Amino acid sequence: MIFLKSTVNVVIISNYQINGLFFSIGISSITGKIVKISLPHQDETKAMKQISDEYPNYEVSEKYEDLVKKITPLYAGEDEKIDLKILDLEVRESNESPIKTAFMRDVLVETSKISHGKVGTYKSLAEKLGTHAYRAVGTALRKNPFPLIIPCHRVVRSDLTIGKYAGGSEMKKELLKREGVTIKGDKVIIKNIF
DNA sequence: TCGATGGCTTGTA
DNA sequence: CTACAAGCCATCG
Numbered sequence: 001m002i003f004l005k006s007t008v009n010v011v012i013i014s015n016y017q018i019n020g021l022f023f024s025i026g027i028s029s030i031t032g033k034i035v036k037i038s039l040p041h042q043d044e045t046k047a048m049k050q051i052s053d054e055y056p057n058y059e060v061s062e063k064y065e066d067l068v069k070k071i072t073p074l075y076a077g078e079d080e081k082i083d084l085k086i087l088d089l090e091v092r093e094s095n096e097s098p099i100k101t102a103f104m105r106d107v108l109v110e111t112s113k114i115s116h117g118k119v120g121t122y123k124s125l126a127e128k129l130g131t132h133a134y135r136a137v138g139t140a141l142r143k144n145p146f147p148l149i150i151p152c153h154r155v156v157r158s159d160l161t162i163g164k165y166a167g168g169s170e171m172k173k174e175l176l177k178r179e180g181v182t183i184k185g186d187k188v189i190i191k192n193i194f
Numbered sequence: 195t196c197g198a199t200g201g202c203t204t205g206t207a
Numbered sequence: 208c209t210a211c212a213a214g215c216c217a218t219c220g
Contacts, residue, residue: 103218104217131215133215138202158202160203
């Protein structure tokens with residue numbers, strides 16, 4: 001009897017701290033790609049928990065510290081270009097997969113095209129995808145595994161009010177401000193939307 | 195499988 | 208300005 005070593009997908013979590021904020025990323029040991037990144041937290045365990053909750057089979061390592069470090073300027077509002085190839089954007093039904101449907105992938109890819117300092121709306125994204133599923137665009141973005149890299153904070157309501165955000169509307173506003181977007185009260189002031 | 199639930203939008207009052 | 212209702216459609220339990 002030959003026993004093959006099973007290829008278990010362990011997610012490697014690496015952390016980085018800057019200005020008292022903790023960022024975590026999870027990388028698949030099989031694909032080497034990012035399966036999830038956390039929003040910044042004041043508490044390291046909370047940042048890590050965002051990943052470990054979804055990927056219980058994980059290990060903590062400093063292996064990808066340089067990579068998680070590259071994410072942090074995005075939170076500062078810098079226009080950092082990050083290659084989407086480092087993300088696991090492949091559609092797979094397995095629950096090891098961050099993206100299970102083509103619709104979600106399409107929403108994320110379309111969102112990634114919104115450039116620094118610009119905003120799109122749930123409606124404008126839906127229309128680019130050729131559907132009227134505005135709400136579904138919202139639900140897809142709510143589950144965005146790659147916040148900051150896939151800039152879901154740049155997607156607002158079609159009346160240009162800020163809309164919701166996993167990290168809270170205040171953080172969404174703050175991120176947009178740092179990117180140079182003018183915000184008055186609860187509304188984005190911008191001429192042309194994506 | 196099917197009804198309930200959304201990071202929504204539009205219309206009406 | 209606020210408050211609903213109805214429409215929308217992918218996802219979840």
